[in-house]
Amino acid sequence: MLISRISVLGAGAWGSALAHMLAELNHEVILWGRSSETINNINKHHKNERYFGKLKLSSKIKATTDLKVACSSQIYLLVVPVNAIRKVAKDCAPLIHSSSKVICCAKGFEQTTGNLLSNELSKIFPEKNLAYLSGPTFAAEVVKGFPSAATLAMKDLEDSQHLAQQLSSATFRIYSSSDLVGVQVGGAVKNVLAIASGMAKGAGFGENSQAALITRGLSEMRRLATALGGYSETLSGLSGLGDVLLSCSSRQSRNFLFGELLGNGNGKHIAREKIGGVVEGWFSASSVMKKQKELDIDLPICKTVHDILYNEKDIRISVSELLNRPIKPE
Numbered sequence: 556m557l558i559s560r561i562s563v564l565g566a567g568a569w570g571s572a573l574a575h576m577l578a579e580l581n582h583e584v585i586l587w588g589r590s591s592e593t594i595n596n597i598n599k600h601h602k603n604e605r606y607f608g609k610l611k612l613s614s615k616i617k618a619t620t621d622l623k624v625a626c627s628s629q630i631y632l633l634v635v636p637v638n639a640i641r642k643v644a645k646d647c648a649p650l651i652h653s654s655s656k657v658i659c660c661a662k663g664f665e666q667t668t669g670n671l672l673s674n675e676l677s678k679i680f681p682e683k684n685l686a687y688l689s690g691p692t693f694a695a696e697v698v699k700g701f702p703s704a705a706t707l708a709m710k711d712l713e714d715s716q717h718l719a720q721q722l723s724s725a726t727f728r729i730y731s732s733s734d735l736v737g738v739q740v741g742g743a744v745k746n747v748l749a750i751a752s753g754m755a756k757g758a759g760f761g762e763n764s765q766a767a768l769i770t771r772g773l774s775e776m777r778r779l780a781t782a783l784g785g786y787s788e789t790l791s792g793l794s795g796l797g798d799v800l801l802s803c804s805s806r807q808s809r810n811f812l813f814g815e816l817l818g819n820g821n822g823k824h825i826a827r828e829k830i831g832g833v834v835e836g837w838f839s840a841s842s843v844m845k846k847q848k849e850l851d852i853d854l855p856i857c858k859t860v861h862d863i864l865y866n867e868k869d870i871r872i873s874v875s876e877l878l879n880r881p882i883k884p885e
Contacts, residue, residue, distance in 0.1 A: 610699070
């Protein structure tokens with residue numbers, strides 16, 4: 556299938572960056588968003604100032620607030636927060652052709668059920684047409700044209716390879732996978748680990764502590780992915796290790812910055828206000844705990860983050876409890 560038109564549903568930072576990259580690749584791109592101010596700014600000035608300041612977006616992007624106008628493509632990228640993805644998917648499903656490919660670019664679990672997004676989206680769209688894009692990508696760097704890479708997972712590896720080739724550019728390389736579970740778990744859990752890493756940084760713990768936290772966090776990520784039917788080796792790739800390294804070490808990550816603000820002594824609601832955007836790890840922490848109970852697996856770092864966010868536990872006491880857990884083989 557040759558792509559003539561792509562719709563990007565969601566005009567936040569990541570949606571705008573993907574629309575920019577695809578438009579510069581000479582695809583016809585329609586970008587949908589709810590904010591008329593943002594959409595007008597993109598159409599008139601080729602900017603999304605809330606996220607990118609004066610950084611210019613491609614002049615080839617056509618932006619709209621009308622979902623019906625946006626739903627006239629062969630490829631759809633769902634780039635809205637996880638707490639909105641079910642509604643947007645249901646709203647656009649009756650408007651698009653049954654053969655259209657739908658790429659989920661959100662990272663997290665579906666909020667009302669705590670399930671993987673694939674469990675819920677496959678009830679709305681044909682499963683064979685669904686894909687999941689995840690990897691170590693800061694939106695502003697994609698707009699600037701810095702070399703970046705991500706993983707695209709589809710049920711059929713050949714379909715994934717074909718779609719990845721058509722969507723890749725000289726500066727944005729997409730690798731194919733058939734491990735839908737592993738790719739999704741990596742994208743969701745890395746946000747929880749980024750909060751943990753930020754808290755450790757903000758609380759004054761050293762580089763050794765952060766390295767240990769990230770490494771043991773990867774073990775938890777693998778444990779959850781394999782328990783859900785994914786493959787451990789996927790988490791050594793872009794959607795696992797790559798995303799963890801990026802998100803757990805930079806203030807460009809909202810989740811890391813949120814954790815750092817908590818570690819510095821800010822209250823969680825004040826910290827969220829200072830961030831200004833969605834902190835996906837806040838929601839993912841709750842969903843991960845649901846899965847931990849369902850699957851009866853041990854995820855101590857994720858549980859610690861959850862207890863701090865939802866059960867008012869002290870950060871330093873929580874870290875101390877983590878360090879005093881029984882010594883086990885690695």
